[in-house]
Amino acid sequence: MKRSLLLGPALVAGLLLCAGASAAGPTVTARAYIVQNAATGEVLASRSVRMRVPIASITKLMTVLVALDHARPGDPIVVSRAAANVAGSQAGLYEGQAFTVRELIAAALVPSANDAADALADGISEGRRALFVRWMNRKALALGMTDTHFVRPEGLDAPGHLSSARDVALLAEAAMREPLVRRTVLLPAIEIGGRRLLSRNDLLRTFPGILGVKTGTTERAGWSQVAAARRDAVTVYAVALGSSNRGARNRDVAALLTWGLDRYRTIRAIDPGKVYARARLPYGARPLDLVVAKPVWRVVRVDRPLVERIVAPATLAVPVRRGQRLGELRVYEDGVLVASAPLIAARSVGRPALGGRLAFYAQRTAHHAWSWLS
Numbered sequence: 001m002k003r004s005l006l007l008g009p010a011l012v013a014g015l016l017l018c019a020g021a022s023a024a025g026p027t028v029t030a031r032a033y034i035v036q037n038a039a040t041g042e043v044l045a046s047r048s049v050r051m052r053v054p055i056a057s058i059t060k061l062m063t064v065l066v067a068l069d070h071a072r073p074g075d076p077i078v079v080s081r082a083a084a085n086v087a088g089s090q091a092g093l094y095e096g097q098a099f100t101v102r103e104l105i106a107a108a109l110v111p112s113a114n115d116a117a118d119a120l121a122d123g124i125s126e127g128r129r130a131l132f133v134r135w136m137n138r139k140a141l142a143l144g145m146t147d148t149h150f151v152r153p154e155g156l157d158a159p160g161h162l163s164s165a166r167d168v169a170l171l172a173e174a175a176m177r178e179p180l181v182r183r184t185v186l187l188p189a190i191e192i193g194g195r196r197l198l199s200r201n202d203l204l205r206t207f208p209g210i211l212g213v214k215t216g217t218t219e220r221a222g223w224s225q226v227a228a229a230r231r232d233a234v235t236v237y238a239v240a241l242g243s244s245n246r247g248a249r250n251r252d253v254a255a256l257l258t259w260g261l262d263r264y265r266t267i268r269a270i271d272p273g274k275v276y277a278r279a280r281l282p283y284g285a286r287p288l289d290l291v292v293a294k295p296v297w298r299v300v301r302v303d304r305p306l307v308e309r310i311v312a313p314a315t316l317a318v319p320v321r322r323g324q325r326l327g328e329l330r331v332y333e334d335g336v337l338v339a340s341a342p343l344i345a346a347r348s349v350g351r352p353a354l355g356g357r358l359a360f361y362a363q364r365t366a367h368h369a370w371s372w373l374s
Contacts, residue, residue, distance in 0.1 A: 026259035028252045031222070031242035034165040035260040038173060038228065038235035044260045052147050052162040053241050056216030056224055057089070057112045057200075059155030059163075061175040064105050066135045067120045073102035073180055077123035079115070086114045088156055088218075089200075091192050093119060099192065105180065106190045111197035112215060114154040121153035129153065140167070143174050157220040165239040172213045172226040172237055185212030202250050203227055207257060211235070215249070223249035229257045233299050236260035263301055269331045269339040270296035276308070276329050280315045281349060288316060289346035290326055296339045298331075307332045312343050322348040 025045050026035070032048040043049070071077075076098050084095040091113035093099070099107075099119070107116030118129075125132040136150040147164035148171075155161070163171075175181045188205070189198045200215045203225075211228040222242035228235060238256035243249035270292050278287040290312055300306060312327025320326070327343035 026255040028240060028255055029243055029248050030224070030240035030252045032165040033238070033240045033252065033256060034169055035236055035238040035256040036169060037260070038237055044236070044263050045256070046165065049166045050147055050164050052164055054157055054161060054218060054221035055155065055163045055168055055241060056157075056218040056221035057114075057117075057155045058168055058171070058214050058216040058224060058226055059150060059153070059161070060108045060112065060117045060216075061171050061181075061214050061226075062136050062139060062150060063117045063120060063153040064108060064181060065171075065175055065178070066132065066139055067101060067105065067124055068178060068180070069139070070124050070135070071101045073100065073105070075101045077101055077104055077119055079119045080122040080127065082129070083115050083118035083122050086118050086154060086156075088114045088154070090115045091197060092195055093193060097193065102180065103192055106184050106187065107192045107197070108154075109181070109184050109214060110187050110190045110199045112200045113197070114156065116192075117154040140171075143170050145170050155216055155218070155221075157218045165241055168226050168239045168241070169237050172228065172239070176211070176213060176228060182212070185214065201225070201227070202246070203253060203257075206250075207254055209261075210257075217246075225249055225253045227253045227257060229261060231261045232264065232266045234261060234264045263303065264299050265302050266297055266299050268295050269298040269300065269306065270329060270341045275346070276343060277310050277312050277327065279313055279326065281320075282315075282318060285318070285349060288320060288349060290343040291346045292329060292341045293323070293344055294341075296331075296341055298339050300333055300338065304334050306338075310343065316349075318349050318351045320345045320349045322346070 032051050034046040034049045036043045079093045079095055079097045081095045084093055089112050091107040093115040104116045104120045107113040121129050121132040132153060133150055140148045145167035148167045149160055149162055151158040151161035189196055203210050209229045209231045211230055213226055213228055216224045223246055224241045226239045228237050238253050240252040243252050272292050272295055275289045275291055277290040281288055309330045322345055324345045325342045326345055329341050329343055330337055331339040
């Protein structure tokens with residue numbers, strides 16, 4: 001029967017990865033921020049994460065989600081008078097122009113055009129903008145955005161139009177599940193109504209691995225952004241709300257993304273070139289190395305130790321064939337199993353012939369007798 005035993009020098013082997021970045025946290029000037037792992041939802045750093053603040057044009061992510069809930073990308077929308085006359089950033093749309101939902105989504109997300117966002121809301125709700133806003137708030141609750149209340153579809157400052165860093169991260173992740181949104185927020189520029197308009201997301205040109213997603217700026221909101229980036233199979237989302245200016249916002253978001261991505265490394269958690277244990281063999285044979293057949297790569301946190309646990313027999317009977325499964329290696333990160341592999345025999349070991357076995361027992365008997373006499 002097999003029993004849990006490590007046949008190496010210690011019962012549990014701990015491997016602490018070297019951190020590639022300071023564990024003190026990122027330097028961020030924004031009044032509220034969060035950076036988290038997209039796959040696990042783990043919060044890597046945060047400040048005032050539930051504080052309710054204006055989020056400006058980040059609101060347009062919700063406007064686009066609601067639009068896609070109620071219309072197809074190819075559906076036509078006629079620009080309303082109210083949309084054409086909205087304040088702030090515009091795509092130069094005028095009343096009565098017709099565009100597809102897809103075109104207006106691009107204008108709302110890339111150059112952050114207020115007229116495009118309002119045109120979507122008015123067109124899809126048939127002029128009942130209050131109804132569209134109710135849809136936005138209903139969607140927010142469905143996504144778990146409990147700190148959020150929307151008043152306007154484009155995100156201009158309005159009493160009660162508030163969200164939080166936590167909720168913005170939830171909103172961005174929901175929006176990025178839409179293929180149209182993922183493609184659109186990576187565009188450096190768009191053309192609509194004969195005009196070429198540039199993206200407001202400066203990090204598209206400067207941050208490696210950036211995936212989007214949305215900026216926002218008003219007097220009350222300050223300079224804000226939610227962004228996503230990917231490196232070595234890890235995606236992180238970063239939200240910075242209320243930076244003091246455009247440069248500070250870019251630095252804040254870049255610092256959050258960099259710090260978040262630096263929390264992870266892709267390592268060979270299981271190495272076929274390593275001897276994980278040695279089992280005793282009968283008849284005086286040298287111990288048998290227990291190894292693994294192939295490498296296992298995993299993305300792990302740099303600031304958490306990996307612990308190897310080995311389950312294998314202490315002593316083996318022969319014969320043993322090379323590659324025979326003889327145990328299991330398990331690798332844990334913070335108590336969670338992240339990798340496992342069978343332990344196999346590194347070589348074949350045959351059973352000695354009768355003469356060899358008799359000679360072994362005779363030699364052992366003589367050794368014991370001499371030890372007793374001496």
